[in-house]
Amino acid sequence: MQQIKQRRRVLGLALDGPTIWLSYLLLYVWPWVIEPPRPLEWQASLVAAPVFLVAYYLSFDLRGRAAWPGIAVIMLLSLGLGHLTAAASIVSLFAVMIAVQSQRGKVRRYWLIGMTAVTALCVVTGWVSWIFALGAVFFGALMAAATAANCQLQDQAEQLIRAQAQAEALAVMTERERISRDLHDIVGQSFSTIVLKSDLASRVFEDAPEHARKELEDINAVGRGALHEIRSVIRGLNQSTLLAATAQVRTLLDAADIELSFANSAENLPDSIEHALAMVMREAVTNVVRHAEASTCTIAIHERDGSIQMEISDNGRGGPIVFGHGLGGIKRRVADLGGVFEISAQTPRGVKISVNFQMDRGGRS
Incomplete structure (x- = not known):
């Protein structure tokens, strides 16, 4: 031995x-x-x-x-x-x-x-x-x-040394998974926005050069913001806020010509829950833009009976729910904080995502 x-x-x-x-x-x-x-x-x-x-x-x-x-x-x-x-x-x-x-x-x-x-x-x-x-x-x-x-x-x-080694290995795996989820959500949304805006800029370049210039400036801003967030994720300092995430998804939905209906009545959320909600929102909206073929997207965040609930729905084509890396990452992110994640196809069409976290107002996390 x-x-x-x-x-x-x-x-x-x-x-x-x-x-x-x-x-x-x-x-x-x-x-x-x-x-x-x-x-x-x-x-x-x-x-x-x-x-x-x-x-x-x-x-x-x-x-x-x-x-x-x-x-x-x-x-x-x-x-x-x-x-x-x-x-x-x-x-x-x-x-x-x-x-x-x-x-x-x-x-x-x-x-x-x-x-x-x-x-x-x-x-x-x-x-x-x-x-x-x-x-x-x-x-x-x-x-x-x-x-x-x-x-x-x-x-x-x-045994203690082995247990410590296993705990360190688990911490490394957890950190890698966190970085992977955050990078997936950040890169996915940012590149979706860049692709949509670059397509729009190319279509209006000759007829509306000022409009094209504005889209290119937005692309530059999105790219710089994504680069900053990626660096923060790698350093473990990334804590997305709902305010920032809302601005980002609004930009993405505008570029995709999808109407956004947004409501938020929750205040003073714990940092960990706010970060999770922000990242879930970004990934869910990215999926709407990529796959839903929707014209409207509704996001509602509210506090009710000691819990924080966020619902994201669209009027897209709906259909069977397939859990890939994105939806799987959302589910694990919510589960890590003890929350509940649900997704369902709506009638007559569209998809609805629901996230629920129990709140402890005794202190911020």
Whole structure:
């Protein structure tokens, strides 16, 4: 498993690394200070030392089945040396530590039970002394508890880091979706206005040059305004107002020769709701111009029974409602603020969009 956190170091040694724990081997050689070891004892220890170190270092950071050979080798070395000295019970602590930190769930319990059972069998057969077994079981239990607690803390830390990474990734996705929706609404309306006005300018260029000049000036203003809004969206500063959105949709509808009926009785709206209403209005009106073939468009915004409602309807060709990127973006934008979005074909013709937000007049959002 890839290490998620940096190991803490003291005097160059990692506190949660393999080398620092070798200090426990001092308990193995301590009896030699009191009484010199027998030749077979120190010779066997000398031969076992490199085997132990290789198995220990190779298996310390392993997880799952990959650590099994190292656990088995260290435990066999402990039992083998235990035939010569009870101090070899210290070696079994390393097998216990690796088993606890490398295994999880039932597998961990099986390893601990298995090592205990093998130790008990060796005592019964007289291979190791009861002092060896007592030291292995007692200190092994302490090592298992300490290692398990440390593993739990590491698991929790890794879970928190993963959760934080997921939250950051979700925030990035949310921000990308916000930028995508806002750019779609801004670019869609602005380019629709530019296309309509450029067509109109080209038609009247020869007969009414002043009129054409006015349309070109409007195109310039729309383009500059769109560029400013796009930059604001990218910086996360875009907060469209109903006043600005109303002027923009009026310009677009005028260019498309669609009569607008507008009414707004809502005041002092929260910024987030006003921005959402403004963007929904822009996208809905852009769809009217592009697809409805309408001659009139009605927009009504009012506050009623603690809620803000906006209705946008047209007298266009109506027909089946197809959710594309635009309508889908409107629906998600409204849902993000806990609002309700509805769209329906009208009788005898036309389409009606309705947006509803519950209001909390306790404070602005």
